[in-house]
Amino acid sequence: xxxxxxxxxxxxxxxxxxxxxxxxxxxxxxxxxxxxxxxxxxxxxxxxxxxxxxxxxxxxxxxxxxxxxxxxxxxxxxxxxxxxxxxxxxxxxxxxxxxxxxxxxxxxxxxxxxxxxxxxxxxxxxxxxxxxxxxxxxxxxxxxxxxxxxxxxxxxxxxxxxxxxxxxxxxxxxxxxxxxxxxxxxxxxxxxxxxxxxxxxxxxxxxxxxxxxxxxxxxxxxxxxxxxxxxxxxxxxx
Numbered sequence: 001x002x003x004x005x006x007x008x009x010x011x012x013x014x015x016x017x018x019x020x021x022x023x024x025x026x027x028x029x030x031x032x033x034x035x036x037x038x039x040x041x042x043x044x045x046x047x048x049x050x051x052x053x054x055x056x057x058x059x060x061x062x063x064x065x066x067x068x069x070x071x072x073x074x075x076x077x078x079x080x081x082x083x084x085x086x087x088x089x090x091x092x093x094x095x096x097x098x099x100x101x102x103x104x105x106x107x108x109x110x111x112x113x114x115x116x117x118x119x120x121x122x123x124x125x126x127x128x129x130x131x132x133x134x135x136x137x138x139x140x141x142x143x144x145x146x147x148x149x150x151x152x153x154x155x156x157x158x159x160x161x162x163x164x165x166x167x168x169x170x171x172x173x174x175x176x177x178x179x180x181x182x183x184x185x186x187x188x189x190x191x192x193x194x195x196x197x198x199x200x201x202x203x204x205x206x207x208x209x210x211x212x213x214x215x216x217x218x219x220x221x222x223x224x225x226x227x228x229x230x231x232x233x234x235x236x237x238x
Contacts (some may be wrong), residue, residue: 007034007057007070008168013102014067016224027053029224030067037168040195040202042212045221052173052219055205059092059171060084073169080097089118093162093170093200097177098192099154101146102163107133108142111161118165132160135198136190160189163200170194172204176211188214 016028023044028050035041045051056062058075063084069076072089079087101110111129117226120128133142136156146154155175162170172191176184195202206212213232220228 006036008037008072009033009035009203010040010068011054011057011064012068014054014064014069015056016050016057016062017065022034027224028057029162030168030226033219033226033229035201035203036199038195038199039143040192040214040216041204042215042218043203043221044207044212044218045227049221050224051205051221053224055171055173055203058169058203061093062090089114090165091168093165093167095155095158095162095170095172095175095220097174099146099151099158099178101154101157104147105145107138107149107157107160110157112148113161114165128164129160132164133157135163135194136160137195150199151179152186155179155183155187156190158195159187163194163198167200169201169203170213171203174205174207176206176208184208184211 011031012035014028014031018025018027021187024238031050033054042188043051045132053062057064064077067077071091076084076087108126108129111132112125115125115128125181130142133139136159138153138156138160141149141153149157170191174189176187179187188211194200204215212218215232216234217229217231219226
């Protein structure tokens with residue numbers, strides 16, 4: 001695709017309503033949003049602004065009440081639950097504030113999980129997991145469990161797990177929320193490198209202005225609408 005339709009992800013007048021009648025709550029109020037391949041986008045806004053709802057729809061974890069969500073030109077809102085699950089499995093990677101690692105399982109086994117769900121052979125899983133761990137700077141840590149890793153290392157394992165499937169899009173929900181300042185900046189530098197060197201489109205929810213400064217573009221949500229959408233100067237990596 002090119003020209004006017006070159007967005008990787010696109011919202012067209014997306015509305016999301018929870019509940020019915022007098023108790024209905026409109027979390028998104030006709031949002032338009034276009035994200036190009038290879039962008040690093042930070043999504044910000046106060047609690048209840050709609051940013052998490054927007055990210056859930058972008059991540060195919062929820063569907064709009066009305067409007068259109070296009071992924072590479074495909075109308076995701078027209079897909080059934082199984083089709084959305086396949087899209088998530090093959091094109092999207094997720095990183096969460098809480099790491100979500102299996103505690104008694106090695107770093108390599110944690111990273112292999114998405115490939116296990118795909119049914120890939122053991123030899124391919126092992127090789128891909130080792131490569132993903134190397135990409136996040138954890139070569140030599142394959143056999144360590146979560147209890148033997150620092151918070152920053154655990155988040156690196158979580159990022160390796162998210163990228164082992166070679167996704168087009170990485171969705172990161174407060175990825176530095178449980179980390180100290182030094183580890184937070186290390187994780188942000190890692191996300192920038194993955195974005196620039198691997199071409200992964202990164203969508204990140206954050207409350208922290210110093211973390212959003214790493215993004216190329218910041219979208220602010222307020223009351224279910226996009227209040228502002230602005231590009232940022234390119235930041236030098238360490």
